[in-house]
Amino acid sequence: MxxxxxxxxxxxDMAGTTVLDDGIVEQAFQRAAERTGVAAxxxxxxxxxxxxxxxxxxxxxxxxxxADGDLEAAExxxxxxxxxxxxxxxxxxxxxxxxxxxxIGALRAAGLKVWLTTGFAPVTRDAxxxxxxWRDLVDGVLSPVDAGRGRPAPDLxxxxxxxxxxxxxxxxxxxxxTVSDVQTGRRAGAGFVAGVLSGAHDAVALATxxxxxxxxxxxxxxxxxxxxxxxxxxxxxxAD
Numbered sequence: 001m002x003x004x005x006x007x008x009x010x011x012x013d014m015a016g017t018t019v020l021d022d023g024i025v026e027q028a029f030q031r032a033a034e035r036t037g038v039a040a041x042x043x044x045x046x047x048x049x050x051x052x053x054x055x056x057x058x059x060x061x062x063x064x065x066x067a068d069g070d071l072e073a074a075e076x077x078x079x080x081x082x083x084x085x086x087x088x089x090x091x092x093x094x095x096x097x098x099x100x101x102x103x104i105g106a107l108r109a110a111g112l113k114v115w116l117t118t119g120f121a122p123v124t125r126d127a128x129x130x131x132x133x134w135r136d137l138v139d140g141v142l143s144p145v146d147a148g149r150g151r152p153a154p155d156l157x158x159x160x161x162x163x164x165x166x167x168x169x170x171x172x173x174x175x176x177x178t179v180s181d182v183q184t185g186r187r188a189g190a191g192f193v194a195g196v197l198s199g200a201h202d203a204v205a206l207a208t209x210x211x212x213x214x215x216x217x218x219x220x221x222x223x224x225x226x227x228x229x230x231x232x233x234x235x236x237x238x239a240d
Contacts, residue, residue: 005170005191007230010107011160013176014118016199018218019128020095024088031084038066038077055200056178058119058150082124094131097198099219104137106222110231115140115160119150152183157190175221182209192230
C-alpha cells in the first residue's frame, strides 16, 4: 500500500458510526425473535450475544445462523426485524452521532465523496435517512441487496468505489464501529481503515480486525486523514 495515495472516497457505516444506535438494533432483534421464535433453538441470551458479536453484518445472514440455516425462517425474522426497527424509529425518532452531519459536511467540503453503507434493508435505511433529513447529505447509500453480499465481504465498499468513480481502492477510506466494518474495509483493500468507539464494539474487539487507527468517533476522521497526509492540510478539520 502506498501511504500517500490521496483519499477520494469515504465509506461510513450508519448505526453506531453516524447514527446513534442507543440499543435500537437489540430492541428490534428482540421483537423479531419474540414474534417468530427464531432464537428458541439456542435461547435468547446466547442469541443476543451472537447479535452483538455480529453487529454490522447483513441481518439475513445473522438470522440464518439463528434459524439453524432455515432460510424461510430467517427471511420471516428479517422482515419482522425491519418492521420492528421502523416501529422503534417511529416511536423514538432517529438521532445522529453527535457531530456526524457536520463531520460528513466537512469531508465533502474537503473534496471527498461520502457514501453510507449498512446491513439494513433499503426500507429501514431510507426510513433512517428520512428521519434524520439526510437524503442530500451524502453522495450515496448502499445496503447488501445493492452490492451482492453484506459485511464482512468487501462488496459494499467496492460497489461504492465503482459507483463513485474512484481511481483506486487505495483512494478509499472506511470507518465503522464494528469488527465487520473494519474487516470489510481490509478485504476491499481500502487505503485507510478506521474503527470508531461510538457504537457496538470496543477498542480491544476492533483491534482484532487490524484497523489503521481507532478513533473516538466519526468527527475525528478528517483530522486523522490530514495528519497522515491523505487529505490536503488546508482542508477544514473541525466539524460542529
